[in-house]
Amino acid sequence: MSPDPRLSINQATIKYASLADALRVTADAGVGAIGLWREPIAEVGLAPATRMVADSGLRVSSLCRGGFFTAVEGEERRAALETNRRAIEETAALAAAGAPGSAAVLVLVAGGLPAGSTDIAGARARVADAIAELEPEARAAGVTLAIEPLHPMYAADRAVVSTLGQALDIAEPFPAESVGVVVDTFHIWWDPEVLGQIARAGVEGRIASYQVCDFLTPIPADALLARGMMGDGHVDFGSLTRAVEATGYAGDIEVEIFNAEIWAADPASVVQRTVRAFGEHIPLGSVPV
Numbered sequence: 001m002s003p004d005p006r007l008s009i010n011q012a013t014i015k016y017a018s019l020a021d022a023l024r025v026t027a028d029a030g031v032g033a034i035g036l037w038r039e040p041i042a043e044v045g046l047a048p049a050t051r052m053v054a055d056s057g058l059r060v061s062s063l064c065r066g067g068f069f070t071a072v073e074g075e076e077r078r079a080a081l082e083t084n085r086r087a088i089e090e091t092a093a094l095a096a097a098g099a100p101g102s103a104a105v106l107v108l109v110a111g112g113l114p115a116g117s118t119d120i121a122g123a124r125a126r127v128a129d130a131i132a133e134l135e136p137e138a139r140a141a142g143v144t145l146a147i148e149p150l151h152p153m154y155a156a157d158r159a160v161v162s163t164l165g166q167a168l169d170i171a172e173p174f175p176a177e178s179v180g181v182v183v184d185t186f187h188i189w190w191d192p193e194v195l196g197q198i199a200r201a202g203v204e205g206r207i208a209s210y211q212v213c214d215f216l217t218p219i220p221a222d223a224l225l226a227r228g229m230m231g232d233g234h235v236d237f238g239s240l241t242r243a244v245e246a247t248g249y250a251g252d253i254e255v256e257i258f259n260a261e262i263w264a265a266d267p268a269s270v271v272q273r274t275v276r277a278f279g280e281h282i283p284l285g286s287v288p289v
Helices: 019-028 038-044 046-056 075-097 120-141 164-171 194-204 237-246 260-264 267-281
Strands: 007-010 033-037 059-067 105-109 144-147 179-184 207-212 253-255
Touching (some): 007 267, 019 038, 019 046, 033 038, 038 046, 038 075, 105 207, 120 144, 120 179, 144 164, 164 194, 194 207, 194 237, 207 237
Parallel strands (some): 144 179
């Protein structure tokens, strides 16, 4: 099976591959795009990484990740904001190095509750405040800050933004070009309002990234690793993909999987498996133009 032209391999799916290997196995499989992570970029340095991306011929579909904005005002919060400023610069550089069609999208994970706090509303407000502080710099760099709502089971420790509606509410005051949202099937498939919120995101022009993977049960001891290959779990990819397609979103579609068994497999074989599962379960072209 030939890869779908819009398929992107998120580096998290082949977590233990180096940047060089991730670029190689993705390109060798005929996949046209890759979603990058900051940690492998840091291992080689930004300047060498941009050269490697340019030499690969791949599009860059996003950079993961920024965010973690929920600390109260003080040294920790200021450090987080400075980290995000560096991430904005990295996103712009890597997207510029990628093949035509690359997207300067920085994925943001909001952050969980500060230690000892139960004030989730206050934490969400600090996320909005941080984005307001960073948005002018992102806009000047041509970068879209993409707020990713995470499944509610992560609200305490990773992301106080749990629904697409909450993410859109935070994004609403800002231009769509500089603040958007991530639609990730793993995180939003359960939400009874999700199709309406996808439509809202489309009207507002805020879908910066569409990420797909399945939701597995039983949930493992490390809930981060409950992601699976499309078709192995409970997600209705048909309805979600048709809803995203109906908005006019035409960007790359990333497969992002956190799964210990998949990580332990040969990266090239994982990419080939991803190509097949994507072709079988992601119904692109099903919405009339």
